[in-house]
Amino acid sequence: MTDPERDDHEFSSGQGFDEPYEGFDIDPPELAVDTDKVDPVDSRVVTDILDEQNVPTDAVDAEKLLDVGVSYVHINRHEQAAETFERAARFADDERIEQEAWTNKGAAHAEMEEWDAAIGAYREALNVEEESDAGGALGDDAPSASNEHAATAETNLAYALWESGRTEQALEHAERAVEIDPRFAEAWYNRGFFLLERGLAEDAVDAFDNATRLGFRNPDILEEKARALEEMEEYERAEKLVEEAEEMREEAEQELLE
Numbered sequence: 001m002t003d004p005e006r007d008d009h010e011f012s013s014g015q016g017f018d019e020p021y022e023g024f025d026i027d028p029p030e031l032a033v034d035t036d037k038v039d040p041v042d043s044r045v046v047t048d049i050l051d052e053q054n055v056p057t058d059a060v061d062a063e064k065l066l067d068v069g070v071s072y073v074h075i076n077r078h079e080q081a082a083e084t085f086e087r088a089a090r091f092a093d094d095e096r097i098e099q100e101a102w103t104n105k106g107a108a109h110a111e112m113e114e115w116d117a118a119i120g121a122y123r124e125a126l127n128v129e130e131e132s133d134a135g136g137a138l139g140d141d142a143p144s145a146s147n148e149h150a151a152t153a154e155t156n157l158a159y160a161l162w163e164s165g166r167t168e169q170a171l172e173h174a175e176r177a178v179e180i181d182p183r184f185a186e187a188w189y190n191r192g193f194f195l196l197e198r199g200l201a202e203d204a205v206d207a208f209d210n211a212t213r214l215g216f217r218n219p220d221i222l223e224e225k226a227r228a229l230e231e232m233e234e235y236e237r238a239e240k241l242v243e244e245a246e247e248m249r250e251e252a253e254q255e256l257l258e
Contacts, residue, residue, distance in 0.1 A: 062092035066101055073108060082108040082117070089124070099128040099149045106156055115164040122157035125149060151181035155190045162194065170194050185216035193224055201231035219245035 065088035072081035082105050089101035106121035129150045154177035162170035171194040177187035192207030208225040211217075222245040229238035 060087075060091040062088045062094070062097050062101070065091065066097065066104070069101070069104060069108070073104075073111075076111075078108045078111045081105075082112075082121075086121075095128055096149070099125045099153070102128065103149045103153045103156065106153070106160065110156065110160055110163075113163070115160050118160040119157060119164065122153045122160065125153035126157070147180050151177045151184045151187055154180060155184070155187040158190055158194065162197075167194070167197060171198060183214055185211045185214035188214065189216055189221050189224075192221075192228070196224065196228050196231070199231075201228040204228040205232070219248045222248070 065084055069081045069084035069088060072078070072084060085101045085105035085108060089098045089105065092098035092101060102121050102125035106118040106125065109115075109118035109121060129147070154173045158170045158173035158177065161167075161173065171191075174187065174191040174194045177184060178191055181187065188207050188211035192204040192211065195201075195207060196204035205225060205228045208221055208228065211221060222241045226238040226241035226245070229235075229241070
């Protein structure tokens with residue numbers, strides 16, 4: 001049996017597409033993303049765009065968002081805390097709240113050991129201060145951010161830089177922290193730690209003493225000061241501090257048991 005002969009048939013080649021061809025999708029145009037500027041797989045992009053376009057700034061209480069972020073921190077939900085702090089910073093119209101939000105975001109990333117993200121957030125906090133100072137030149141009535149959180153951002157940035165291996169930059173920011181707020185005890189402690197890491201034991205002891213005078217006294221600072229004294233070959237003083245640190249830890253453990 002043979003196949004029946006088929007009549008020749010000229011199939012349509014179609015009209016094709018106009019040049020240039022523009023693709024289409026079902027997403028609304030307000031969700032269009034410039035892939036040259038953002039990562040198209042970044043899950044936060046759509047949310048951020050919706051925030052900017054659909055939520056007016058004056059409809060968001062940035063200070064309450066800060067409180068929500070802090071609540072997340074208290075239950076160790078650091079990823080959610082970081083996202084909440086970033087939203088608070090972007091919606092804040094008060095520079096002090098914006099700076100605090102960026103600083104807290106950095107701390108949340110630090111808790112997750114996401115050092116690059118922490119460094120970026122702390123730098124954003126410090127940028128608020130710099131932009132405010134620049135704005136101050138416009139006149140006496142121009143708003144300016146407080147230094148309230150700048151010292152915290154500087155000392156936390158120093159620690160994050162140290163954790164990421166950038167030790168020289170760490171000391172630089174630790175120095176800036178105590179310049180901004182000479183009564184910030186934790187900043188003096190961090191300065192002493194970084195000085196000791198650089199082999200400057202005597203300067204480190206002075207920094208630890210300043211922190212102690214300002215009320216920052218715990219086993220960690222006693223042990224770091226003891227380490228500095230050992231570098232200076234003051235072994236007897238160092239031994240007494242180590243013993244005191246151990247006693248403080250034992251007392252704290254006993255309080256927990258009670």
